Amino acid sequence: MELPRIMIGAPASGSGKTLVTCGILQAFVNRGLKVASFKCGPDYIDPLFHSKVIGTKSKNLDTFFSKEDTIKYLFGKTAKEVDISVMEGVMGYYDGVGGISTQGSSYELAGITNTPSILVINCKGMSLSLIPLIQGFLQYRSDSNVIGIILNQMSQSLYMPIKEQIEKELGIKVLGYVPFAKELVIESRHLGLVMPEELEDFHSKLNKLAGIIEKTVNLDEILKIAKKAGDLSYSIPEIPKVDREVNIAIAKDEAFCFYYQDNLDLLQEMGAKLVEFSPIHDKELPKHIDGILLGGGYPELVAEKLSANKSMRESIKAALNNGLPCLAECGGFMYLHQQMEDISGKSYPMVGSIVGGVFKTDKLKRFGYITLTANQEQMVADCGDSIVAHEFHYFDSNACGESFTASKPLRKTQWSCIHGNENMAVGFPHLYYYSNMRVPFRFLSTCLNRKK
Numbered sequence: 001m002e003l004p005r006i007m008i009g010a011p012a013s014g015s016g017k018t019l020v021t022c023g024i025l026q027a028f029v030n031r032g033l034k035v036a037s038f039k040c041g042p043d044y045i046d047p048l049f050h051s052k053v054i055g056t057k058s059k060n061l062d063t064f065f066s067k068e069d070t071i072k073y074l075f076g077k078t079a080k081e082v083d084i085s086v087m088e089g090v091m092g093y094y095d096g097v098g099g100i101s102t103q104g105s106s107y108e109l110a111g112i113t114n115t116p117s118i119l120v121i122n123c124k125g126m127s128l129s130l131i132p133l134i135q136g137f138l139q140y141r142s143d144s145n146v147i148g149i150i151l152n153q154m155s156q157s158l159y160m161p162i163k164e165q166i167e168k169e170l171g172i173k174v175l176g177y178v179p180f181a182k183e184l185v186i187e188s189r190h191l192g193l194v195m196p197e198e199l200e201d202f203h204s205k206l207n208k209l210a211g212i213i214e215k216t217v218n219l220d221e222i223l224k225i226a227k228k229a230g231d232l233s234y235s236i237p238e239i240p241k242v243d244r245e246v247n248i249a250i251a252k253d254e255a256f257c258f259y260y261q262d263n264l265d266l267l268q269e270m271g272a273k274l275v276e277f278s279p280i281h282d283k284e285l286p287k288h289i290d291g292i293l294l295g296g297g298y299p300e301l302v303a304e305k306l307s308a309n310k311s312m313r314e315s316i317k318a319a320l321n322n323g324l325p326c327l328a329e330c331g332g333f334m335y336l337h338q339q340m341e342d343i344s345g346k347s348y349p350m351v352g353s354i355v356g357g358v359f360k361t362d363k364l365k366r367f368g369y370i371t372l373t374a375n376q377e378q379m380v381a382d383c384g385d386s387i388v389a390h391e392f393h394y395f396d397s398n399a400c401g402e403s404f405t406a407s408k409p410l411r412k413t414q415w416s417c418i419h420g421n422e423n424m425a426v427g428f429p430h431l432y433y434y435s436n437m438r439v440p441f442r443f444l445s446t447c448l449n450r451k452k
Contacts (some may be wrong), residue, residue, distance in 0.1 A: 001233060003079040004226040007040070007117040009089035009106040009146070009191060015122040016152040017045050020178055021088040022370065025053040026210035027083060027219055036082040039073065041090030042369070042390040042430065044258040046294070050088070053206060057261040061087065061113075064097055064369050064409070065388055065432040068112050072234035074262055075113055076433070084226050087115060088155035093137060093146070097369055098410035104369065110145040114230045114360045118148040118175060118222070127162060131169055138170065147225060150217060151177040159216075176217030180211070240437065242271040246290040246447040253278035255306060256331055258296035263433045264442070269295075270444050279335065280305050284315035290326040291447035292316070294332025297365035297432060300343045300360070300395060306335060307348035320353045320403070320424070326447045327378060328426035330393055334358045336426055337397060354419060356399025365428075366391045366415065370406040373427060378403055379446050380439045387436040389429035401427050421448070 008021045021037070028035045037050035038056040042065070059078055061071055079085040089106030096105035119137060121130060130151070138146055149166065151159065154177035162176040213219070246420045248267065250259075256279065264274060274293075275286045280302060285292070299306055306311070316336075320326055334340050338439035340350045340359035347357070370389050374381035381387070381404075389406070403420030406429065407413070418427030423446060433440040 001080060001231060002227075003076060003085065003232050004083065004223070005079060005085040005087065005113070005115050005229050006222060006226045007087040007089055007106060007109070007110050007115045007145075008150075009093040009117050009122060010099075011133065012092045014120075015120050016178065017120050018049060019086055020120045020150060020152060020213075021086060022049055022053050022206060023178070023209040023213045024039045024222070025050060026206045027084055027213050028086075029054060030207070030210055030214075031219075033084055034082040036085040037079045038078075038085065038087045039090070039279065040087055040106050040353060041104065042432075043090065043390075044260075046088055048257070052202065059261050061109055062104060062432065063108045063112060066434050068257065068335040069235060070230060070237065070434050071109070071112050073237060076232060076234045084223065087113075089117070093117070093119065093144075094140060098408070099360045101410060107144065111143060114232060115145060116147045116225050116229055117145045118150055118225075119146055120150050120152050120366065123151050123154045124180075127158060127247075128165070130162065131166055134166060134319050135170055138172065146172070148175045148222070150175055153178070153180040155179065170331075173221070175221055176213070178213065178216060201409070208377070220271065226245070236380070238267050238414070239266070240441045241269070242444050242448045244448055244451070245271055245273050246444055246451055247275050247286075247288060248291045248293055248444075249273045249277050249286050249289040250274045250293045251279050251332060253280045254297075255280055255302050255335070256295050256297040258329075258331065258430070260430075260432060263431075265431050266437070267378065267440055267444065270441055272444055273450075277334045279312050279316070280309060283309070283311045283434065284433070285312075285319055287343055289324070291327075291443065292319065294326070294328035294426075295336060296322070296332060299331045299335050301339065303342035303348045307350060313349075313351045317351050317353055317433070320351075323423050323450065325423045325443060325450060326381075326426060327431075327443055328330035329430050330391075330428050333426045333428055334395060334397070335401070341395070350356045354397075354399055356397055358397050360397050361394055365393055365396050366406070368392075369409055370429060371409065372404040372406055372418070372431075374404055375416070376403055378425065379422055380425045380442050385436065385438065387431055388437050389431050391428050391430070393428060397428070403427075406428075423450075
């Protein structure tokens with residue numbers, strides 16, 4: 001199947017991948033193209049930016065989370081519906097699992113999907129030194145898939161002589177440049193970028209960036225490169241389904257917005273109807289629901305509002321006490337505690353289903369990929385079953401749970417986590433359902449049994 005596609009990678013985080021990717025996406029949209037976007041790796045926030053640009057949900061592709069066939073399927077089922085697909089890389093192009101492997105890297109994803117890659121180089125403080133930097137990335141792996149360069153934070157006056165020198169010495173195309181524009185910089189916070197909703201005049205800024213890129217980047221050449229990407233074949237996995245529709249209440253608002261779109265799509269394919277609600281703004285859970293899903297996000301930024309909505313807290317606690325099946329991850333897990341500190345360290349009462357408190361720390365806790373192994377039979381797993389996941393949080397709990405053992409890849413580090421029983425699986429790890437489809441299916445089956 002012909003699926004036009006490119007990847008936007010970089011030598012390191014902070015090179016401008018997200019900014020340039022969003023600008024290219026917007027420029028393609030402005031040309032009337034139907035565009036899909038993907039984020040390499042487990043990041044939640046970059047896909048939210050992509051989604052704001054293209055008007056449909058962006059997806060994650062992660063080669064630690066999924067096998068090769070699954071990666072191709074997840075990419076292909078979306079890419080076949082559009083004119084061009086744009087993947088945004090993760091960290092440095094070759095950076096992967098444990099910091100010492102290319103597994104999970106942009107390079108590995110480009111190889112699996114046979115996608116031509118364009119490196120965005122941050123040129124601040126460099127001129128001729130760009131050449132050995134680029135040369136190293138081209139030569140480190142003979143199958144790098146890198147076929148072009150975009151020079152970020154490059155001055156107009158220096159661009160042409162540097163472009164000519166790079167192309168002459170390295171034989172690789174320089175596809176354009178992006179000048180520095182302070183008003184277009186996306187700010188960061190403790191878990192990464194700020195949310196797109198928080199940026200003033202986000203769409204006008206994006207259109208301004210797209211206008212710049214139309215003038216300074218050879219988009220026609222990028223489209224030609226994308227159309228020359230090799231054919232990609234994939235098989236459709238067998239997805240188990242419950243025999244009746246189940247209604248799953250899913251928390252979505254300023255506090256809870258970190259969801260892998262493919263996880264949600266999979267739940268729906270398995271027979272779930274997702275009913276959105278807001279723990280901040282609604283007074284109680286939706287009626288006639290069979291389960292509840294509390295995702296991650298930034299509850300620490302709106303802890304006072306979450307706590308002030310006492311009727312919602314009481315509604316959730318009563319439902320869980322009555323056996324309503326529940327999956328909760330990271331921010332959702334934090335919300336279920338008796339107490340939770342906000343970003344300033346002030347503590348507020350929360351739902352109270354988890355006996356314990358959440359507190360702010362001064363560094364990332366248990367950051368990175370993990371494999372979870374069940375220590376006991378429970379709603380989502382039999383003893384010994386496993387699923388891959390990811391942790392990324394500055395807050396911690398004095399009641400993390402002991403139902404699973406988390407193990408870091410390529411390391412000997414392990415710890416206990418997740419509160420799991422016959423109707424609950426709640427903890428800090430973010431699960432990826434396609435790594436073990438039995439986990440979401442068992443959740444929905446539990447919801448269906450309760451419905452019956």
